[in-house]
Every structure is written in C-alpha cells, then in structure tokens.
Amino acid sequence: MRSNGIFILLLLGALTAYYVYSPIPDEIEERWKLMVTDCFFRSLSHLADLSELLGLKDYMGVMMFITFVEGVVPVSDERVRVTEEVFDGVEVVVYEPDQQGGDGELRRAVVYLHGGGWCLGSSRMGPYDLLARQMVSELNAVVVSVEYRLAPEHHFPVPFEDVYRGVKHFLQRHVLARYSVDPGRIAVSGDSAGGNLAAAVAQQLEQDPDQQVALKAQALLYPVLQALDLNTPSYQQNQDMPILPKTLMVRFWSEYFTSDKSLFRAMMSNSHNSLESASLLKFVNWSVLLPESFHRPYKYSAPAAESSDPSHTIAAIIDTRASPLLAPDSMLRPLPKAYVLTCEYDVLRDDGVMYAMRLRRNGVDVTHEHYSAGFHGALMFTLWPTDFKIGHRMKDNYIRWLKQNL
Ligand SMILES: *[C@@H]1O[C@H](CO)[C@@H](O)[C@H](O)[C@H]1NC(C)=O
DSSP: OHHHHHHHHHHHHHHHHHHHOOOOOTTSSSHHHHHHHHHHHHHHHHHHHHHHHTTSSOHHHHHTHHHHHTBOOOOOOSSEEEEEEEETTEEEEEEEEOOTTOOSOOEEEEEEEOOSTTTSOOTTBHHHHHHHHHHHHHHOEEEEEEOOOOTTTSOTTHHHHHHHHHHHHHTSHHHHHHTTEEEEEEEEEEETHHHHHHHHHHHHHHHOTTOOSOOSEEEEESOOOOSSOSOSHHHHHTTTOSSSOHHHHHHHHHHHHOSOHHHHHHHHTTOOOOHHHHTTGGGGOHHHHSOGGGTTTOOOOOOOOOSOOTTOHHHHHTSTTTOGGGOOHHHHTTOOEEEEEEEEESTTHHHHHHHHHHHHHTTOOEEEEEEEEEETTGGGOEETTEEOHHHHHHHHHHHHHHHHHO
C-alpha cells in the first residue's frame, strides 16, 4: 500500500512538473503567473488533441472553450454606449462615447479586429470589451469591433471578406456621419490574427479604386504576416514559448486554409512551399530583412520549393490578403502610417520586425515598439487573475500612440 502511495505521489509530481515547467526565460516578469496561465492553455490543448483523436469534438471546437470562458455580454454603461449591429451582413459591436444630446464634435474611430488565429476569439470577450471601452474613454473614439466568421468552419478568405465588407460599409460618409466620426481620423487595428486582418484591410483599401474615405493609421499588435517561412529565428527561438507555441501557430495557419491535415505536417517541417511561391521568398528573406541583432545563432536557409502544388493551397497562402508581408513595394508605398508592436518571446516577432522594415523602406511612417521581455498575447492579459504588468504597459503605450497619431 505504502509503495503504491509513493508511486502515485511521484506520478502526480512528474505530471505537475511536466505541465508547470516550461522554459520561461528569466527576462519575463511574473514568471510563475505565466507558467500557471500557460499550464491551463497547454492542458486544454492536450485535451483538444485527445478529443479529436477519439472522434468526440475537433481540436478547435474544444479550444473554443477559451472564448466561452472569457465571454461577456457587451452592455452600455454611464460612459460608453454599446450597440450590436449588422454592417452589410457582418455582425459588429459598436462602442461610442455616451454624450447626451451630442456636442457636434466629430470623433476619431478605431475598427478593431480580435485575435485568436482566425479560429478562436470574439469581440464579446472580456479583454476585448475592456480594451474597446478604454479606447472610447481615452480617445473619445467610436470603436467598431468586428465579429467575423471563423475557421475551420469558414476557411480563408471568408474571415477576411467579412472584415472587409464590414469596414467598407463603415467607411461610407453617410454611415460615418451617423456616428459623428471624422472621415480623416480612422484607424484599423488588431492583435495577432486580428493584426493580420488589419494589415490586409489597409492594403486592400489602397488598391480599391472606388474607395473614397482612406484610413489615417494602422496599429498592428504582434501581428501574423506571412506563411511562407515558418522557421524564422523567432519561430526557432520561441517554438515552446507560452501561449503560442509553434505547433499552435502552424495549426492556426493550416486550419485557416484547409482541414486537410497534410498541410499542417508540411508547414511544421517548412516544406509546404512550391514553385508558385519561390519568387516571393525574397519578401520574407530574414537574412536581409531582420537587423543583425535578431539573427542570433541561426543561419538562413531558404525554404525548399521544388515541385508545383496540385491542390492550389499555395495560391491562397501567397495571397496578400492572407500574407500581407508578401505584398510588392508598390502596394506598401501608399499605406497609412503604422504602429507595429513586437515581442521578443513570440514566434511572430520576425513577421512584425520584417514588416516594419519593409514599410519603412517604402517611405511609410512607422513606429515600431519592441518589448524585450514581451510574450505573445500579453496585451490581452489585463484582467484578474491573469493580468500582467507588461500587458498594462503595452496597452498604455498603444493607446498613447493612437492619441498622438490619430
Ligand atoms: C536571401 O538573401 C541572401 C543574402 O542576400 C541571398 O544570398 C539569398 O539568395 C536570398 N534568398 C532568397 C530565397 O531570396
């Protein structure tokens, strides 16, 4: 009996150590809190894998639990009026300053696109709801949070197209007038996959000959920007980092395009490129686009691209609406000024750093804030019990940039 007890204790100890221990670098503040938070995410991910294996519910279906746990019903309060509306068939949540009678003054607007790898998340989550309210109060802005449809149920380009339709609807003069929005002071913004959608929206609007109202700014928070090279130094350095390990990011990418698991496997080994994408590798060539300090011990080797792609998946991957970093210089030159936030401990660090570099080389006014102790998703960890000081600092700096630039 006694040895059984010891065995169980050892087993529990090993399991706890396995779950709780993750290689969290010393630079990161509040490491224990992050370990525990990550432990929850990893346990859920294991459960989701198991569920899919047993044929109960697919992986993303289980991961959606995160969205439900943090779900809120956005309601008006004494400072912010909240309404749920439909913009050209797309659900949006609109947050406005509550000024009775109105003072006739035109306001700024921020169109916000939530993160979650195109597969998870919602405008109606505590952290996004809180962020929208803070932007309304601190910027006297109207915030439009777009509830786009998600993969894997709706693959690319549906999430992008939902967002684009919603944005185009909002950017009409008569609609802006209804919300007392100044057509010269509108930004698009988003975090992670939302940053991907925001960058793509900014590019597409510039390409649209019928578009009359232009964006003044784009603010990209640790954005995902390309799927051609999933082995950049930041992917290598941070493949096991909390919140967004490489396997999860690759899973999001592959599910965005297809439910065929072979793309996931090919992307994991960075062997998903084909002849069709070879000519675009120059736009993600980190040996040229990353400052030396980000190279670390990693040596550049271009992703292999030999055969052609009979399934045409690569055509979607290299679409600039999915991988905005692959846009040619001529598409970057007319873009509005940009704020790009990157984190050192994030597989997506180099996506953001390379985009900031390419935008700057094309004459776009760029503010690049790099957090050397930052981890992916930090800006949304601002609610108890998973609130992090660095998340609050990021949010303050981000809102300050909008205040000064929008
Ligand atoms: C990347 O840049 C290096 C250095 O300029 C160059 O030698 C290499 O051919 C480039 N690779 C690709 C795929 O563009």
